[in-house]
Amino acid sequence: MAAHLKKRVYEEFTKVVQQQQEEIATKKLRLTKPSKSAALHIDLCKATSPADALQYLLQFARKPVEAESVEGVVRILLEHYYKENDPSVRLKIASLLGLLSKTAGFSPDCIMDDAINILQNEKSHQVLAQLLDTLLAIGTKLPENQAIQNRLVDVACKHLTDTSHGVRNKCLQLLGNLGSLEKSVTKDGEGLAVRDVQKIIGDYFSDQDPRVRTAAIKAMLQLHERGLKLHQTIYNQACKLLSDDYEQVRSAAVQLIWVVSQLYPESIVPIPSSNEEIRLVDDAFGKICHMVSDGSWVVRVQAAKLLGSMEQVSSHFLEQTLDKKLMSDLRRKRTAHERAKELYSSGEFSSGRKWGDDAPKEEIDTGAVNLIESGACGAFVHGLEDEMYEVRIAAVEALCMLAQSSPSFAEKCLDFLVDMFNDEIEEVRLQSIHTMRKISNNITLREDQLDTVLAVLEDSSRDIREALHELLCCTNVSTKEGIHLALVELLKNLTKYPTDRDSIWKCLKFLGSRHPTLVLPLVPELLSTHPFFDTAEPDMDDPAYIAVLVLIFNAAKTCPTMPALFSDHTFRHYAYLRDSLSHLVPALRLPGRKLVSSTLSANITPHEDPSHQFLQQSLERVYSLQHLDPQGAQELLELTIRDLQRLGELQSELAGVADFSATYLRCQLLLIKALQEKLWNVAAPLYLKQSDLASAAAKQIMEETYKMEFMYSGVENKQVVIIHHMRLQAKALQLIVTARTTRGVDPLFGMCEKFLQEVDFFQRCFIADLPHLQDSFVDKLLDLMPRLMTSKPVEVVKIVQTMLRQSTFLHLPLPEQIHKASATIIEPAGESDNPLRFTSGLVVALDVDATLEHVQDPQNTVKVQVLYPDGQAQMIHPKPADFRNPGPGRHRLITQVYLSHTAWTEPCQVEVRLLLAYNSNSRLPKSPWVEGGEVSPQVETSVIEGTIPFSKSVKVYIMPKPARR
Amino acid sequence: MPEIRVTPLGAGQDVGRSCILVSIGGKNVMLDCGMHMGFNDDRRFPDFSYITRNGRLTDFLDCVIISHFHLDHCGALPYFSEMVGYDGPIYMTHPTQAICPILLEDYRKIAVDKKGEANFFTSQMIKDCMKKVVAVHLHQTVQVDDELEIKAYYAGHVLGAAMFQIKVGSESVVYTGDYNMTPDRHLGAAWIDKCRPNLLITESTYATTIRDSKRCRERDFLKKVHEAVERGGKVLIPVFALGRAQELCILLETFWERMNLKAPIYFSTGLTEKANHYYKLFITWTNQKIRKTFVQRNMFEFKHIKAFDRAFADNPGPMVVFATPGMLHAGQSLQIFRKWAGNEKNMVIMPGYCVQGTVGHKILSGQRKLEMEGRQVLEVKMQVEYMSFSAHADAKGIMQLVGQAEPENVLLVHGEAKKMEFLKQKIEQEFRVNCYMPANGETVTLPTSPSIPVGISLGLLKREMAQGLLPDAKKPRLLHGTLIMKDSNFRLVSSEQALKELGLAEHQLRFTCRVHLHDPRKEQETALRVYSHLKSVLKDHCVQHLPDGSVTVESILIQAAAHSEDPGTKVLLVSWTYQDEELGSYLTSLLKKGLPQGAT
Numbered sequence A: 001m002a003a004h005l006k007k008r009v010y011e012e013f014t015k016v017v018q019q020q021q022e023e024i025a026t027k028k029l030r031l032t033k034p035s036k037s038a039a040l041h042i043d044l045c046k047a048t049s050p051a052d053a054l055q056y057l058l059q060f061a062r063k064p065v066e067a068e069s070v071e072g073v074v075r076i077l078l079e080h081y082y083k084e085n086d087p088s089v090r091l092k093i094a095s096l097l098g099l100l101s102k103t104a105g106f107s108p109d110c111i112m113d114d115a116i117n118i119l120q121n122e123k124s125h126q127v128l129a130q131l132l133d134t135l136l137a138i139g140t141k142l143p144e145n146q147a148i149q150n151r152l153v154d155v156a157c158k159h160l161t162d163t164s165h166g167v168r169n170k171c172l173q174l175l176g177n178l179g180s181l182e183k184s185v186t187k188d189g190e191g192l193a194v195r196d197v198q199k200i201i202g203d204y205f206s207d208q209d210p211r212v213r214t215a216a217i218k219a220m221l222q223l224h225e226r227g228l229k230l231h232q233t234i235y236n237q238a239c240k241l242l243s244d245d246y247e248q249v250r251s252a253a254v255q256l257i258w259v260v261s262q263l264y265p266e267s268i269v270p271i272p273s274s275n276e277e278i279r280l281v282d283d284a285f286g287k288i289c290h291m292v293s294d295g296s297w298v299v300r301v302q303a304a305k306l307l308g309s310m311e312q313v314s315s316h317f318l319e320q321t322l323d324k325k326l327m328s329d330l331r332r333k334r335t336a337h338e339r340a341k342e343l344y345s346s347g348e349f350s351s352g353r354k355w356g357d358d359a360p361k362e363e364i365d366t367g368a369v370n371l372i373e374s375g376a377c378g379a380f381v382h383g384l385e386d387e388m389y390e391v392r393i394a395a396v397e398a399l400c401m402l403a404q405s406s407p408s409f410a411e412k413c414l415d416f417l418v419d420m421f422n423d424e425i426e427e428v429r430l431q432s433i434h435t436m437r438k439i440s441n442n443i444t445l446r447e448d449q450l451d452t453v454l455a456v457l458e459d460s461s462r463d464i465r466e467a468l469h470e471l472l473c474c475t476n477v478s479t480k481e482g483i484h485l486a487l488v489e490l491l492k493n494l495t496k497y498p499t500d501r502d503s504i505w506k507c508l509k510f511l512g513s514r515h516p517t518l519v520l521p522l523v524p525e526l527l528s529t530h531p532f533f534d535t536a537e538p539d540m541d542d543p544a545y546i547a548v549l550v551l552i553f554n555a556a557k558t559c560p561t562m563p564a565l566f567s568d569h570t571f572r573h574y575a576y577l578r579d580s581l582s583h584l585v586p587a588l589r590l591p592g593r594k595l596v597s598s599t600l601s602a603n604i605t606p607h608e609d610p611s612h613q614f615l616q617q618s619l620e621r622v623y624s625l626q627h628l629d630p631q632g633a634q635e636l637l638e639l640t641i642r643d644l645q646r647l648g649e650l651q652s653e654l655a656g657v658a659d660f661s662a663t664y665l666r667c668q669l670l671l672i673k674a675l676q677e678k679l680w681n682v683a684a685p686l687y688l689k690q691s692d693l694a695s696a697a698a699k700q701i702m703e704e705t706y707k708m709e710f711m712y713s714g715v716e717n718k719q720v721v722i723i724h725h726m727r728l729q730a731k732a733l734q735l736i737v738t739a740r741t742t743r744g745v746d747p748l749f750g751m752c753e754k755f756l757q758e759v760d761f762f763q764r765c766f767i768a769d770l771p772h773l774q775d776s777f778v779d780k781l782l783d784l785m786p787r788l789m790t791s792k793p794v795e796v797v798k799i800v801q802t803m804l805r806q807s808t809f810l811h812l813p814l815p816e817q818i819h820k821a822s823a824t825i826i827e828p829a830g831e832s833d834n835p836l837r838f839t840s841g842l843v844v845a846l847d848v849d850a851t852l853e854h855v856q857d858p859q860n861t862v863k864v865q866v867l868y869p870d871g872q873a874q875m876i877h878p879k880p881a882d883f884r885n886p887g888p889g890r891h892r893l894i895t896q897v898y899l900s901h902t903a904w905t906e907p908c909q910v911e912v913r914l915l916l917a918y919n920s921n922s923r924l925p926k927s928p929w930v931e932g933g934e935v936s937p938q939v940e941t942s943v944i945e946g947t948i949p950f951s952k953s954v955k956v957y958i959m960p961k962p963a964r965r
Numbered sequence B: 001m002p003e004i005r006v007t008p009l010g011a012g013q014d015v016g017r018s019c020i021l022v023s024i025g026g027k028n029v030m031l032d033c034g035m036h037m038g039f040n041d042d043r044r045f046p047d048f049s050y051i052t053r054n055g056r057l058t059d060f061l062d063c064v065i066i067s068h069f070h071l072d073h074c075g076a077l078p079y080f081s082e083m084v085g086y087d088g089p090i091y092m093t094h095p096t097q098a099i100c101p102i103l104l105e106d107y108r109k110i111a112v113d114k115k116g117e118a119n120f121f122t123s124q125m126i127k128d129c130m131k132k133v134v135a136v137h138l139h140q141t142v143q144v145d146d147e148l149e150i151k152a153y154y155a156g157h158v159l160g161a162a163m164f165q166i167k168v169g170s171e172s173v174v175y176t177g178d179y180n181m182t183p184d185r186h187l188g189a190a191w192i193d194k195c196r197p198n199l200l201i202t203e204s205t206y207a208t209t210i211r212d213s214k215r216c217r218e219r220d221f222l223k224k225v226h227e228a229v230e231r232g233g234k235v236l237i238p239v240f241a242l243g244r245a246q247e248l249c250i251l252l253e254t255f256w257e258r259m260n261l262k263a264p265i266y267f268s269t270g271l272t273e274k275a276n277h278y279y280k281l282f283i284t285w286t287n288q289k290i291r292k293t294f295v296q297r298n299m300f301e302f303k304h305i306k307a308f309d310r311a312f313a314d315n316p317g318p319m320v321v322f323a324t325p326g327m328l329h330a331g332q333s334l335q336i337f338r339k340w341a342g343n344e345k346n347m348v349i350m351p352g353y354c355v356q357g358t359v360g361h362k363i364l365s366g367q368r369k370l371e372m373e374g375r376q377v378l379e380v381k382m383q384v385e386y387m388s389f390s391a392h393a394d395a396k397g398i399m400q401l402v403g404q405a406e407p408e409n410v411l412l413v414h415g416e417a418k419k420m421e422f423l424k425q426k427i428e429q430e431f432r433v434n435c436y437m438p439a440n441g442e443t444v445t446l447p448t449s450p451s452i453p454v455g456i457s458l459g460l461l462k463r464e465m466a467q468g469l470l471p472d473a474k475k476p477r478l479l480h481g482t483l484i485m486k487d488s489n490f491r492l493v494s495s496e497q498a499l500k501e502l503g504l505a506e507h508q509l510r511f512t513c514r515v516h517l518h519d520p521r522k523e524q525e526t527a528l529r530v531y532s533h534l535k536s537v538l539k540d541h542c543v544q545h546l547p548d549g550s551v552t553v554e555s556i557l558i559q560a561a562a563h564s565e566d567p568g569t570k571v572l573l574v575s576w577t578y579q580d581e582e583l584g585s586y587l588t589s590l591l592k593k594g595l596p597q598g599a600t
Helices: A002-013 A033-046 A050-062 A067-083 A087-101 A109-121 A125-141 A146-159 A165-178 A197-206 A210-225 A234-241 A247-263 A280-291 A297-307 A315-320 A336-345 A379-384 A389-405 A407-420 A426-438 A447-458 A462-473 A480-496 A498-514 A516-527 A543-556 A568-580 A598-602 A610-627 A630-650 A652-675 A684-710 A717-741 A746-765 A767-773 A777-783 A785-790 A793-806 B077-085 B094-114 B123-131 B214-230 B244-259 B271-281 B288-293 B310-314 B331-340 B359-364 B395-405 B417-431 B458-467 B495-502 B523-537 B578-592
Strands: A268-270 A277-279 A326-328 A331-333 A822-827 A836-839 A844-853 A862-867 A873-876 A883-887 A890-899 A908-918 A946-949 A954-961 B003-010 B019-024 B027-031 B063-065 B090-093 B133-136 B141-143 B148-154 B162-168 B171-175 B199-203 B234-238 B265-268 B305-308 B319-323 B347-350 B369-371 B377-379 B383-386 B409-413 B434-436 B444-447 B482-486 B489-493 B510-518 B543-545 B551-553 B556-562 B569-577
Touching: A033 A050, A033 A067, A050 A087, A067 A087, A067 A109, A087 A109, A087 A125, A109 A125, A109 A146, A125 A146, A125 A165, A146 A165, A165 A197, A165 A210, A197 A210, A197 A234, A210 A234, A210 A247, A234 A247, A234 A280, A247 A280, A247 A297, A268 A280, A277 A280, A280 A297, A280 A315, A297 A379, A297 A389, A315 A407, A379 A389, A379 A407, A389 A407, A389 A426, A407 A426, A407 A447, A407 B214, A426 A447, A426 A462, A447 A462, A447 A480, A447 B244, A462 A480, A462 A498, A480 A498, A480 A516, A480 A543, A498 A516, A498 A543, A516 A543, A543 A568, A610 A630, A610 A652, A630 A652, A652 A684, A652 A717, A684 A717, A684 A908, A684 A946, A717 A746, A717 A767, A717 A777, A717 A793, A746 A767, A746 A777, A746 A785, A746 A793, A767 A777, A777 A785, A777 A793, A785 A793, A822 A908, A836 A844, A844 A908, A862 A890, A862 A946, A873 A890, A890 A908, B003 B171, B003 B199, B019 B162, B019 B171, B027 B162, B063 B077, B063 B148, B077 B094, B077 B123, B090 B094, B090 B162, B094 B123, B094 B133, B094 B271, B123 B133, B199 B395, B214 B234, B214 B244, B214 B319, B214 B347, B234 B331, B244 B265, B244 B271, B244 B305, B244 B319, B265 B271, B305 B319, B310 B319, B310 B331, B319 B331, B347 B359, B359 B369, B359 B383, B395 B417, B409 B417, B417 B434, B482 B495, B489 B495, B510 B578, B523 B543, B523 B551, B523 B556, B523 B569, B523 B578, B556 B578, B569 B578
Parallel strands: A836 A954, B027 B063, B063 B090, B090 B133, B171 B199, B199 B409, B234 B319, B234 B347, B265 B305, B265 B319, B347 B383, B409 B434
Antiparallel strands: A268 A277, A326 A331, A822 A844, A844 A890, A862 A873, A862 A908, A883 A890, A908 A946, A908 A954, B003 B019, B003 B444, B019 B027, B141 B148, B148 B162, B162 B171, B369 B377, B482 B489, B510 B569, B543 B551, B551 B556, B556 B569
């Protein structure tokens, strides 16, 4: 029972993929190629009932069709179409026609006449709609052919009067996608009336079916996307649709209004029931703002999103969005924001204690109050306190975009953004913090605002805190009290969450360097110096003290008077920190000290950088490898590898390059070593033991090449060729080692064939790069390819062996930017002595938190591996949503791993580590039918060929207890 | 003329004892059945004798609908159903059904046990009354009888609060109860579809207020509480056991957790514990956040909030206490208030609306010396704060709801007359609909013009559609058919089918007309001339000259005969059926003009 339960749990919670080998083998040969259409024909003739025929068609649709045979298949399908009485079969045929006409390399103009023909005789609405869809597919396939397009548009217009909404929908879709862009159709079309596609589509804005109305608006938007300039008259029509009963219509109408407002921002429209006129973009802005309080949240999200991109709107309209005229008992009331601002400017700290400070003030003229302005009044106020967090997020995003383009608006929306820091949903809080960071150039925080911002530092979510640190890095603070407050709160944060140390230090670094003059008056207090007395020297290892010093030193950089306030030990501490935390502490011009030549090194370009030069030189040394004897070559390689590794450790910016080249050289070293084995000189059967060395070398080279290919970001095609070449050599080595050590010829057959296939594959993939590989192993091998194909395995092995020994060392060109992927598991920390206890057969969730650097496409490649003490390994695919992207090249994985096992007698450790999954076949060019057919291309790429561990493993103490009865 | 009649028995230009009678399509519905907080005599319950004059309640009322569990909306229910006597169905939502009896029982205890009132309803009566309740789901259409149907919409305000649509035929009324258009920490916002009722009866508590964003309110509240606690004061928050209390609890709970505060928060026991239990249960009625996270942790399982004991009130040090009732008119909250009022470090935060006459209203209006029972005078030194946390829609919210529902008429209840006046004017001005605000006992009569549905056969519809051009939504279309009325059921069918169904033979209706033509020629020739003339004029029609000398245009027959007296004049006999009326009259007028002279 427990086992069964466990299995079920696994099925539900984790996706353990077994690597299937046979999948690759399935698409090897295709012998049934020519009989495709014939088979279909026979099948369809055999079919006795419509259900049968449908089954055949469904089966047929699962298999791909080549471009050459499409036409034949289409003819047969059409033939059956004419005969068929059952509408469902006709529907399927029609849909197949559409699919087939999408096949790459097939020109569908030949079937168009037939399609239009059958359209005219069709009675069933569903089939009609499907046929129109097919025509759409044909039309989009032939974008150049104007005549065909016009004809299709005619057909669509004819069927627009159909009673079924599905048919009308498709017609409108067709018009939207194919309606001609030039209005001068009359020139070539004799007698054809000018079809104003926009007019025709516009007429269906008032169709009785909401689905058709939506389709009409979508078609209009499609026209716009295709570059047709919409008429301004559409604006009024679209405005009417804003009060439609159906949400999808309203949602589409909002989009349309937005489009028109972007096209004609400056035109003037009248305000109904008054003589005034305003700019169209302002009017549209007001209307979309009104939709922010729509009944349907889908519309609200749509409206809030679009508001963000309306940058041309006049500023007074924009500022209205944040204004909701308050009143209480018909008397004007000031908002809390206004009150806070006033209190602040009057120099009084907001106490909130004064009785009646929110008492309503002046009386309002009842006639002047307008409760539902069509204008933009309070749109964002509503949006930000919406029920659905989707709307709130959209509103925050829109605020962000508008504030970026208008500094005055940024200043105004600040209060609202600060308020959002207290939202109940973490995502919204995070989003508003990010937004604030983006607009921080335009704003200065008031003290009371800063207070609210800093309160969020106590948030228990690490994401929020880190985002807030980043926000503080680029915030402008107006007063010295503000800086002090920020420091105090950050230190509080530090004591509460010691893991935030680095982030806080970094934050203080920027805070200091941005506000030197504000920090200056605080220095004595912060360093607790006294004019007369010496104070105790603070502990140098205290993170809080370091934090304070980081702030001060960074401020001192641009404030030369500051060092005068330092006490003696401060200078000593400076020297220490400058060495130990050089990325946080800048070089200072201190009295009585010489300036370190840091300013000089800053303007040296990377190529003149001595360490870079050193790297170049050591790599150049290796060029001469060819001319050395094996012993010397090995020594040189070993030396260079050592140098590179050391260099990588010293210079973090060169670590990627150094590691990459060192790995390559190590491969070469292994290869040379393997070829130096005595094995080759002695009769085969005697040296089974030594062969271990050589085959191990081959295996290791393979592993290293996979690492080189997939663990580094920024690897270009020229490097990939070299890497694959190295791998090919390793495979050759493997082949000859096996040939030497195994008896009998039978297994060799398979191996040789496989190897030759690999060579062939290599040639196909890198045909363009072959000229660069002169004199290399593969170059020579390809020369002899015809001979190899016909020779016996033993001979092949012999040839390969000599080739391998003669092959020259290929120089690896270095890419511009290369970084090694790395991962650090932050959680679980692996220090706990308390085992995680759970009942065997059930699962326990383990929180995993890791940072990933320089991983491309982590959603697909990064996996979590759990190794149980019994050797059982389990691979877990984290969900795509578990990955965050805090910055370029950085990712954060926060996921849960489910562990389960049968009962143990005592607690034991499991290992958790991260793997990088790869699949070298993804470089294969894709076959053309994959996109057209119904086989999803996902299946192809998601197959994992192998994995590379790229993080240190963390041990977790667990204890599955036997279930209690 | 059909009409909708509305009579408020309570809540007409007043807040408290909501009770509104609606007659729609011959059905009588009572909306809410509440009590008034401000009175302790007969005036606390609605005056049901208004109905009982005409007989028993059950005979008169088709159903009773309770919008939510607040006592001013359901407090008179046991009195109404058990003491006055009503046996019909009472509709309310599931949470209301669950929580309502707890509140009634509490109310009864205070009235009977504390104040010693006699002739009050008993616990058994509450139980009996609740047996008559039918619970409804949101958006579920409940058929009360064959014609009357009701449907509930989400209203925010408190857990389980609903707006109800009452529909008879094509006439409908929407009653909002109390609602809130801005979501809060535990409930979502009210929502209604475009149901276009004939009448929308809406509450108007905050008719003249537009509120600040709720975020500022929340922040202010937290700040005030935090500061009071930091300087060692005690904070009293009088609340009603359910509703605001839970929202504020969630707010304080999350704040305490975030700021890591240690001061205790207490919640008066009994009622609230039970109520919290229901809040945990009815998660689907709460807001998005709580609904989404309850799998990990049910937000109503508080960590920092503990049950209150009377002895705690004298404990030294800071604390926050939620105590009932919310208007400081009785009970625990008043007791604690008396204890703490003398210390200026303490604070009382009134989170909601206070009815005139209560202590809450007095201190809010600035009174510092209160006369208590027994001629005692209580001096209030503690700080008094007012935070508008009341979950009613403000003026903008009311307008928003009116905009959403698109009613034909609006009726305001549950508010003060002066404030209603302003909102009434605004509604009339901006939506151009009639707005009413009747006082208690005053009847509003709305004439309605119900639409009468008529069935049409598909064949006829298609045939008529095919004849005309595209259907155009803006223009009415003419349709030929026969209207059959049978057992209060209307159908439009083609005339052939109507004849068949009714077993009648078709009557031919022919019009004949004589046209005198001055033409000396022979009859045959005249006929020929007529023929050629018509042929040239009526190009689209089939004009034939028959061998017997007559001319036909489509089915219209024209014969020429000599005038019996004047041989120089010929008489043209034109004859057509009713169906060809249009063409026939056209032909006659054409012929009356005479034949062209040039023709021979």
